[in-house]
Amino acid sequence: MSTDLGARALHLLQTVFGYPAFRGHQAEIVEHVAAGGDALVLMPTGGGKSLCYQIPALLRDGVAVVVSPLIALMQDQVDALAEVGVRAAFLNSTQTFDEALRIERQVRTGDIDIVYVAPERLMTQRCLDLFEDARISLFAIDEAHCVSQWGHDFRPEYIRLSILHERFPQVPRIALTATADQLTRDEIAHRLQLTEARQFVSSFDRPNIRYQIVEKTNGRKQLLDFVTTEHAGDSGIVYCLSRKKVEETAEFLVENGIKALPYHAGMEHAQRAANQARFLREDNIVMVATIAFGMGIDKPDVRFVCHLDLPKSIEGYYQETGRAGRDGLPASAWMAYGLQDVVLQRRMIDESEADEAFKRVLSSKLDAMLGLCETLSCRRMRLLDYFGEKSGPCGNCDTCLVPPVSFDGTVPVQKLLSTIYRVDQRFAAGHVIDVLRGAPSERISQWHHDTLSVYGIGSERSEQEWRAILRQAIALGLVTVDHENFSSLKLTEAARPVLKGEKKVQLRQYQKPVKQKRQTASPRGYAEIELSKSEQEIFDKLRWWRVETARAHGVPAYVVFQDATLREIAKVKPGSLDELRGVSGVGEKKLASYGDEIVALIAEMA
Known part of the structure; x- marks a missing residue:
């Protein structure tokens, strides 16, 4: 691996994306893929997976193709790249024929760096021919766990992606997922013909998330108590098993003064898309949803994820709770769980049309989920152990903070x-x-x-x-x-x-439910940026400026800057563009776009 490649990668990270240094395995992955190697990457949500293909895409000649099942989010992904000066586009069914034709021309001429496509689109003869005519720098297969028939989110169209290895043998491929036990990992490698690829497995630990599972008595009332006590005014997601429960819960929260929206597959497409757009682009909205919502959701400031019904597996639970706190700031994963949940999940397995072997796999996954709910030890230890990772008590879950009596x-x-x-x-x-x-x-x-x-x-x-x-x-x-x-x-x-x-x-020992009290313990190994009164005033002013700027640009607020970046700006109080340049999350394009406004806003408040 050339030192020059590493230096160029770090330069792009700092100048384009505005981050001072790579985290974890990022540098190794970027260099490996940029040098033409195949990779299978397991990295927790919020760990910076997208940089692992975005930077190699900029280092290599040609257009990078990102395979993603998330048509509804492609626009936001492209907008976020445009904000940092990366030429990106997507090809999907929402475009007119002329729009698609324009993007296809850009792919052929190499006038863009990254193109997003859905797996169904990729499999069309037209799309495969397009990529054979173009110079492709790499293929990135996002949400790669969708290839696993044993996984929690199987998509049949993903199985056919092995065609990439057959038709483009010289183009490096990187498959990425946040959730995969060893069985799923092996299946991803086998089905995508990545058995020879280098595997990078990061820690699954998300130390900023506090895990809490409570005895369900009156689920909706307990949820309301939790949100109003712990997360008043925060963005969050509430997962329910049925569409009816989604509608009723959203209505209940609205009646109690919380800005809540429903989301499930039975809604009109336009309404569902509008609700998702509002959640992504506005602050302080609670999305009540079935698991149809959430994969690939890139909103960094989701402060809590709640489950009113028991998830089917630890993979599903981990994937869903991982949508909280992607910005690294403290977040909560809360679940209300009762006898009826166990009975219902067992019945769903018994009544499914799956064969006996598959039912046994589903049952073992449910058993592991029940074990997490009923554990007498640290929940994070149990969760990480499921993914083959050893750890000690975390000090930031309910069983650590208030040890259960056995x-x-x-x-x-x-x-x-x-x-x-x-x-x-x-x-x-x-x-x-x-x-x-x-x-x-x-x-x-x-x-x-x-x-x-x-x-x-x-x-x-x-x-x-x-x-x-x-x-x-x-x-x-x-x-x-x-x-x-x-x-x-x-x-x-x-x-x-x-x-x-x-x-x-x-x-x-059974514990009577008690009214929620705000916990004050800090996650182990995590220190939140505490703001003084004057810094908090700057932060609030910056957030207001961000809302107006995002609205003017037609993008979600977090695409302009994340909360963590605004907090650091409030701390640093930059008096010049050079001082602002050193803040994490401020690359050269954003410095040019917003630097003068931010410096002026800070000066106003001095």
Whole structure:
């Protein structure tokens, strides 16, 4: 690898993108790809993946082709590059024939540096012929986990991308993703014919994100308490499983004074696109969405991501929570989780049309997700361990900040298992818990379950406590739910040694939900730029200036400058263009475009 290549790469990073130094594996990746090597890159959201192909694109001769499934976001990606002086364009179905023709001419003549295409567009004969006629510098395959049939976001059109290796063997390829366990990683390499590519795996840790999972009682009310207490006035995303729940939750938040918008695949395309545009371009909006929303969302100042329903896998959870705090400032990942979530996810697997092998994979992924929810140890340790990364307690998740109480739950679990057995494994959770607690009901009398020896043996515990114990018993694989038989609870083989007293069970102690209190612990290894009163006034003025400037340019505010850059400007208070030049995120093009205005604004407030 030439030293000259590294020096040129660093020069571009500083002068074009305005960053003083590469982070993590970025420098190695950039040099490797710029020198013509293939790469598979795993880097957490917010880790700077796009620079890993954007800088090689500028270092190599020709046009870089970025394959992305995100047609709705291509315009913003191109706008962001234009702001720093990079010639970029996209080819997708939103363009007129004449617009596409103009971009195709630019690709052929090399008048642009980067072109974004969707995989479906790339596979057309017209597009492949175009790239064969042009000088292509590299292919970047973004969101590469979409190629994995075992992954959480499979896109069939991605499988055909192996054609790039066959038709363009001399062009380097870089595949990038934020989320892939070893199984998914191997599949990406195999399907994209990148088995010989160099792999770069960064730490999956996002130390600025605080993870918190609470017992679900009244999910919407708990969500409202969390947002108003912890994140009033912040941008955030709330994920729900169903379209109906998205609509109802957005409406509930609006009724309670929060600027919330819905987003799901059942909405009219124009309305969905308008809501996404508002979320990207305005501050302080909460997007309530199904998982149809979010991949590739580049908004750096999302301060929280909430889940009102249990995600299907840790990959999905990590991908979704990773949309918070891309700017490196403190952010929250909050989830409300209850027994019904476990039952619903199990039912969705049982009722899916997948074959048995695939159902087993889905079940193991759900088990890992349940393990994260029920863990007695640090959540971040559990999360990172899933991706094969060892770490110590983080000090910035709920189980570190308020350690859960564990207890020997063998006897209560035996009571639960015995009750399920005594009612012939034919009844759902509510009925079983009523029998346990000795709660009188017409149904219990009708089945004579008030005469059973187990009737009332759990009267010392509340319904919520028993629901927590049952949820953990299901998560531990002692109990299963028969969805073909009215959601009746059944014992598994693993329940036998527990019933016989041959195996002990450790459980989390049920905690009554408490009103949210603002936490003050700082993430380990992270120091937020604290602003004085005068600096905060400058920061607020800069944000107001940014909103007006972004509106005038027709781009999202963060494309002009990110909050982290504005905070640093407020701290430095540059009195000249030279002083502003040293601020992270201020490249030469932005210095030329906005430098005089910012220096004048600082001078006004001096």
